Amino acid sequence: MSVIYGASSGNEGNAVTTTATGGKVYLDTNATLAGDINVDSTSIDTSGYIGKASGTNADFTTAYTSGTTLTLSSLPSDVTAFVADDIATVVQIATDGSVTATYTRDDSIMTMSGDVLTVSGATFAASDTFVVYTNVARPSAGQSFTTATSSDRVEEIDPVSEHYAEEELIDSTNVAAATNYYPSSDGKVLGAMNLVSIQGMISGGVTTTVEATWDDAASPDWVDVTPAGYDLLTNVTGGASFVDTNFALDFDQLNAKKIRIKSVTADGTNAVQYHWKVRYA
Numbered sequence: 001m002s003v004i005y006g007a008s009s010g011n012e013g014n015a016v017t018t019t020a021t022g023g024k025v026y027l028d029t030n031a032t033l034a035g036d037i038n039v040d041s042t043s044i045d046t047s048g049y050i051g052k053a054s055g056t057n058a059d060f061t062t063a064y065t066s067g068t069t070l071t072l073s074s075l076p077s078d079v080t081a082f083v084a085d086d087i088a089t090v091v092q093i094a095t096d097g098s099v100t101a102t103y104t105r106d107d108s109i110m111t112m113s114g115d116v117l118t119v120s121g122a123t124f125a126a127s128d129t130f131v132v133y134t135n136v137a138r139p140s141a142g143q144s145f146t147t148a149t150s151s152d153r154v155e156e157i158d159p160v161s162e163h164y165a166e167e168e169l170i171d172s173t174n175v176a177a178a179t180n181y182y183p184s185s186d187g188k189v190l191g192a193m194n195l196v197s198i199q200g201m202i203s204g205g206v207t208t209t210v211e212a213t214w215d216d217a218a219s220p221d222w223v224d225v226t227p228a229g230y231d232l233l234t235n236v237t238g239g240a241s242f243v244d245t246n247f248a249l250d251f252d253q254l255n256a257k258k259i260r261i262k263s264v265t266a267d268g269t270n271a272v273q274y275h276w277k278v279r280y281a
Helices: none
Strands: 003-008 015-021 024-027 033-040 048-052 060-064 069-073 087-093 099-104 110-113 116-119 129-137 164-173 178-182 195-203 206-213 246-251 258-265 271-279
Touching (some): 069 129, 087 110, 087 116, 195 206, 206 246, 206 271
Parallel strands (some): 048 060
Antiparallel strands (some): 015 024, 087 099, 110 116, 164 271, 178 258, 195 246, 195 271, 206 258
16 A cells, blocks of 8 residues: 555645555545645665664664764674665664654655764654664575675584594403403494594503504404504603503504404402593594
């Protein structure tokens, strides 16, 4: 529906409503109109940047400055400042949520000075809130676009940086005298993970070595790779084994098929603790 204002016989200055049928508009009156006629069928384009008092679900923030001025702040990252031609419509909203006035370029002169917008003839109140529509188009982007940084988000699915395993293999005392393997005698399949870090805390007649295999057989041959590990506690490599001590062993680019810890307990009075982390380079 449109609203037509004009002078009519016995109806000066009053609004006369119209209806639309089949794309044609008809005046619902028998009045005779004279003088200037203003047809107000303003629609608001929401494709440009929009400012609101709260800033919520908005591209920038609006705030009352005076009876005819507003301050625009927190502008989008790709907008240094708005100019007068950027402002299309200003909607003034009262505290009860009703629209007090809508100012468009059809009926109001708008100017910008820095971040202050002046609307000629406005009667803004400090208690009002304001929605400012601009004709500055938002960047064309999909759902991954971030207005705050004017950039596209790129998400890596199943990132390699998260491909690792951290495990406590054993933390126990009085392990029976035996040769034990952790996590098992079959070892752990490394796949593409080639960085291995092992922490051990052993006492009471416990000897620890690290074994690896590249053998595809069902019962593969294992080799001792302990000397290849770098001990972070002593700052050396080449250790043959660890006996009743604490150690932190780091293997860089091991590239083995499987790995396991060999733990030999001399008797049943001891303490055994192993942790490891295996990961991609």
